[in-house]
Amino acid sequence: MKSRLPLHFVLAFLGIAVLHSCTENDDAGETGPFDRKAMLANFADELIIPAYADLQGKTEALLVSCEAFQAAPSAESLSIAQVTWVEAYGSWQYANAYNFGPAAESGLQKGLNEEIGTFPVSESKIDIALSTGVYNLNDFNRDARGLLAVEYLLFAPAENETSALAKFNNPVAGQLLVDAANNVHTRVQAVLTEWQAGYRDSFVNNNGTDVGSSTSKFYNEFVRSFEGLKNFKVGLPLGLRPGQTEAAPHLVEAYYSGQSKGMLALHMAAIEDIWFGRNKKGVDGLGFEDYLQTVVGGPALIEATKAQLEVVNNTLSALPTTPSLSQQVATQPELPTAVHTELQRQTRFFKSDMSSLLGLAITFSSGDGD
Amino acid sequence: MPLKINELNKPVHIAPMVVLRIAIGFLLCISTLRFIWLGWVDDHYIEPIFHFKYFGFEWISAAPPTLLYAIHGLMIVAALGVMIGYYYRISIALLLLAFTYTELIDIVYYLNHYYFVSIMLFMLLFAPAHRHFSVDAWRKPEIATTAIPTFWIFIFQFMLAIVYTYAGLAKINYTWLFEALPLKIWLPAADAIPIIGPLFTWKPMPYIFSWVGMVYDCTIVIWLLWSRTRPLAYLLVIIFHVLTGILFQIGVFPLVMIAATLLFFSERWHLRILTLLRRIFKLKIVSIANVGNPFRPIARPALIAAGLFFAFQLIFPWRYLCYPGNVFWTEEGYRFSWRVMLMEKAGTATFYVKDGETGREGVVVNSEFLNPHQEKQMAMQPDLILQFAHFLAEHYQAEGLTNPGVRAEVYVTLNAASSQLLIDPNRDLTQLRDGWQPKDWILPAP
Numbered sequence: 001m002k003s004r005l006p007l008h009f010v011l012a013f014l015g016i017a018v019l020h021s022c023t024e025n026d027d028a029g030e031t032g033p034f035d036r037k038a039m040l041a042n043f044a045d046e047l048i049i050p051a052y053a054d055l056q057g058k059t060e061a062l063l064v065s066c067e068a069f070q071a072a073p074s075a076e077s078l079s080i081a082q083v084t085w086v087e088a089y090g091s092w093q094y095a096n097a098y099n100f101g102p103a104a105e106s107g108l109q110k111g112l113n114e115e116i117g118t119f120p121v122s123e124s125k126i127d128i129a130l131s132t133g134v135y136n137l138n139d140f141n142r143d144a145r146g147l148l149a150v151e152y153l154l155f156a157p158a159e160n161e162t163s164a165l166a167k168f169n170n171p172v173a174g175q176l177l178v179d180a181a182n183n184v185h186t187r188v189q190a191v192l193t194e195w196q197a198g199y200r201d202s203f204v205n206n207n208g209t210d211v212g213s214s215t216s217k218f219y220n221e222f223v224r225s226f227e228g229l230k231n232f233k234v235g236l237p238l239g240l241r242p243g244q245t246e247a248a249p250h251l252v253e254a255y256y257s258g259q260s261k262g263m264l265a266l267h268m269a270a271i272e273d274i275w276f277g278r279n280k281k282g283v284d285g286l287g288f289e290d291y292l293q294t295v296v297g298g299p300a301l302i303e304a305t306k307a308q309l310e311v312v313n314n315t316l317s318a319l320p321t322t323p324s325l326s327q328q329v330a331t332q333p334e335l336p337t338a339v340h341t342e343l344q345r346q347t348r349f350f351k352s353d354m355s356s357l358l359g360l361a362i363t364f365s366s367g368d369g370d
Numbered sequence: 371m372p373l374k375i376n377e378l379n380k381p382v383h384i385a386p387m388v389v390l391r392i393a394i395g396f397l398l399c400i401s402t403l404r405f406i407w408l409g410w411v412d413d414h415y416i417e418p419i420f421h422f423k424y425f426g427f428e429w430i431s432a433a434p435p436t437l438l439y440a441i442h443g444l445m446i447v448a449a450l451g452v453m454i455g456y457y458y459r460i461s462i463a464l465l466l467l468a469f470t471y472t473e474l475i476d477i478v479y480y481l482n483h484y485y486f487v488s489i490m491l492f493m494l495l496f497a498p499a500h501r502h503f504s505v506d507a508w509r510k511p512e513i514a515t516t517a518i519p520t521f522w523i524f525i526f527q528f529m530l531a532i533v534y535t536y537a538g539l540a541k542i543n544y545t546w547l548f549e550a551l552p553l554k555i556w557l558p559a560a561d562a563i564p565i566i567g568p569l570f571t572w573k574p575m576p577y578i579f580s581w582v583g584m585v586y587d588c589t590i591v592i593w594l595l596w597s598r599t600r601p602l603a604y605l606l607v608i609i610f611h612v613l614t615g616i617l618f619q620i621g622v623f624p625l626v627m628i629a630a631t632l633l634f635f636s637e638r639w640h641l642r643i644l645t646l647l648r649r650i651f652k653l654k655i656v657s658i659a660n661v662g663n664p665f666r667p668i669a670r671p672a673l674i675a676a677g678l679f680f681a682f683q684l685i686f687p688w689r690y691l692c693y694p695g696n697v698f699w700t701e702e703g704y705r706f707s708w709r710v711m712l713m714e715k716a717g718t719a720t721f722y723v724k725d726g727e728t729g730r731e732g733v734v735v736n737s738e739f740l741n742p743h744q745e746k747q748m749a750m751q752p753d754l755i756l757q758f759a760h761f762l763a764e765h766y767q768a769e770g771l772t773n774p775g776v777r778a779e780v781y782v783t784l785n786a787a788s789s790q791l792l793i794d795p796n797r798d799l800t801q802l803r804d805g806w807q808p809k810d811w812i813l814p815a816p
Contacts, residue, residue: 033561033571208562211619220742231735242723242732242762243769296554297786304788344733348718348781348789352749356716356783359559361619363743 034294035286036207040214042277042285044200050280051095051270052192058088059185062150066181070174078165081177082154086259088184089147092117093266095188097225097274100217101203102194112191116146116184119253126152126176133172137183145180148254153177155256211361219288219360222274223351229267230343233260237329238336247333249326260325264339265316272309275350288354295357305349312346315339378524379667381517384502385640386633388455390526391499392647393629394490395453398465401622402445411442413741414479420739420761421476422747422754425804430474441468452494455504459495466491477754478747482710483623486533489683490630493529497522498666503644515663522668525676526633529683531591536687536708538587545698545713547584550576551785552714560617586610594634607631618711693808698784699792699815701751702808717749717782717792721759723766726773734762750782752793752812759799776800790816 065084069077096113103112125144129135137145153173158166167173195203206214232253234240239247252260273280277287289305292298315338319328329336355362405411415421415432423430432438445468451461470488473479498518500506507514545551557570557579569575586606593603608628615624632640647653690703697704698713721734736745739761748754759776766774775798781789794811802811 033558033568036562209559213562227735227737235733235735240733242725242734242766242774243771244732245728245730295558295786296551297783297788300788340733344720347720348783352716352718352746352781353783353789356714357555357786359555359714362746363741 039286040204046279055091055095058091062088063181094270102191118142119148121148234340247329252326258324308346312342378521379519382520383637384518387499388503389640399449455500458500537710540709541584550580696815715750719749719780721778724775725771763800
């Protein structure tokens with residue numbers, strides 16, 4: 001067998017391959033290599049750090065108003081505290097998709113989401129704390145602290161009352177309120193500081209697609225945030241889990257303040273912003289949409305995603321403003337169920353389709369495709 | 371090809387066999403240590419509440435945690451035993467059993483190269499790899515020899531040839547060669563790799579890689595067999611496996627292949643390797659002369675057994691032809707066929723469990739039961755979707771549902787195509803059983 005002949009074949013193949021790739025029609029939009037670093041920078045500088053900075057400010061305002069309320073409890077100071085809570089929690093919707101890096105689990109401390117955002121809270125645990133005066137905001141009872149514990153204190157009516165004010169006749173309540181708000185603010189501050197003190201750069205520079213890369217971690221948390229919205233903020237309260245025989249209104253997010261619907265909309269808006277790479281002012285920078293634009297099959301996925309996002313948003317705006325979501329899931333579940341259905345339809349566009357087209361690693365285990 | 375028993379019994383030097391034994395033992399030792407160090411014993415075998423079974427091996431279950439770690443510890447010890455040739459038969463048997471057992475615990479971790487390692491271990495179980503340059507040969511000089519039938523070298527070379535060639539044949543399809551998929555997805559995703567990364571964004575690159583990969587797999591054994599092209603071929607082997615090792619998360623497989631492919635080299639090379647090892651580890655020169663030790667030829671039964679084994683290895687990968695549809699989509703007959711890194715596929719599976727009595731249908735949250743890797747693998751493989759459906763029915767029945775039915779909406783994207791339904795979303799999966807027959811509940815490929 002002459003050794004030259006196969007070499008000629010191989011070169012011929014290669015030549016054909018090169019020619020073919022150069023002359024083929026660009027899949028509409030394959031515009032060349034994507035600058036992941038620039039995307040990560042946009043995420044960090046326009047979305048993540050501003051979100052944490054805003055949250056830091058809003059949780060500080062919450063703390064201040066709680067302290068003011070503790071010092072001089074009245075219907076008015078309570079009302080002010082409640083307003084700052086709503087603003088802080090609304091700000092949290094824009095920061096809860098970044099549960100990695102500084103916000104990640106570390107040792108015994110869980111991720112920021114669990115430490116300050118666990119819901120539903122355990123009413124019994126908090127009530128016990130109120131009656132005994134004994135509590136530890138750094139132990140394992142994450143359902144007895146965080147923003148939703150503050151909500152419970154500020155909004156849940158006292159017994160036989162319509163306002164929470166009477167609860168604060170008990171001095172422990174005021175102290176717990178301030179301590180809980182302080183706990184939240186401290187944790188948020190820690191995360192923000194770490195982002196600003198160097199994590200931002202390491203985040204941006206780690207621009208591969210392997211499992212430890214920023215894009216992979218960011219993407220995984222993005223999907224987790226979306227699925228959390230669908231499963232825990234809509235599905236579970238609606239009673240859609242197998243085994244649930246009816247709706248569970250008390251499982252909605254922000255149950256005591258009745259702000260569930262608004263928070264849901266904010267969370268979804270935040271998710272969308274991430275996908276587009278859009279900051280809170282509406283400036284559209286590099287995001288997953290732009291990334292998808294540059295890969296095979298990307299443009300089709302972009303269209304499908306946008307179309308479904310519109311449907312999702314329509315179902316969200318179709319939700320009546322009254323009654324509260326917790327009541328709707330029990331008494332008029334059709335519209336919230338429609339939200340869930342459309343969120344379910346959106347899942348593959350964010351989850352398997354996107355990770356597959358972008359070639360993002362999901363887990364450490366070897367061998368996808370082998 | 372030396373197929374006659376007389377030709378297969380021609381004596382050759384044992385050195386290549388020994389080098390293979392040392393390499394496999396060493397690499398499996400490293401691989402197991404890495405596995406433990408990465409926390410994968412917990413992650414893969416202990417933490418999951420549900421495991422996906424291999425067809426026919428449903429009786430295999432994950433041992434209790436302590437025992438699992440003991441088994442992995444045993445694997446390390448056995449691998450060392452294989453490497454240095456100490457109680458070799460026992461070591462290789464234990465290594466084979468332990469390794470294969472851990473693989474059988476959960477099918478979501480199936481990898482072609484784990485299958486390959488099991489095969490290697492199985493063949494090494496019978497091979498006279500310990501009769502030279504080993505503690506056993508040193509302890510019991512009566513078994514020591516430097517001549518073995520060519521049969522033993524031949525079967526390993528033949529197995530490698532099957533693996534490479536079938537991997538190459540699998541690459542001969544339109545998507546791989548003319549659409550350069552999935553490399554057109556994977557290469558740009560690797561553009562952040564130092565130095566060579568930017569090359570991957572060059573548009574012709576996926577096409578070049580696809581074609582070169584196919585030609586390489588299909589012909590490399592030929593180049594390795596021919597002594598004139600062997601050194602260059604081996605250089606290509608190293609480059610190929612190092613590249614794929616950098617590009618993809620495939621563990622120690624590249625090293626295993628680089629080591630196993632050494633088998634094509636002449637005994638001179640292997641003697642040099644052994645001499646080098648002697649020098650590095652300052653081993654006493656073990657007597658090379660095998661005065662009076664009988665040469666053990668293979669007999670007809672061994673030939674027949676090998677014949678049956680290879681007949682299976684040659685035929686089994688073709689079973690996909692018995693099933694209708696696109697094998698990449700249906701995956702009927704996909705595994706154990708050396709389809710290595712051949713497609714980019716992912717799915718999202720939503721399961722609906724209906725109470726038989728009330729008719730109320732609930733939506734399952736998969737992550738309550740599966741880790742991300744399990745969920746990812748399940749969502750694109752129909753037989754695993756079926757297994758999970760049965761598990762869900764049992765689980766929710768125990769939770770109080772009456773006679774639950776399970777259906778699933780599974781959207782799968784294959785090689786960057788728009789995601790489509792993989793299976794009939796209205797079929798009650800609890801009424802279906804996995805088996806050899808074609809699955810009529812899989813929808814046509816896009």
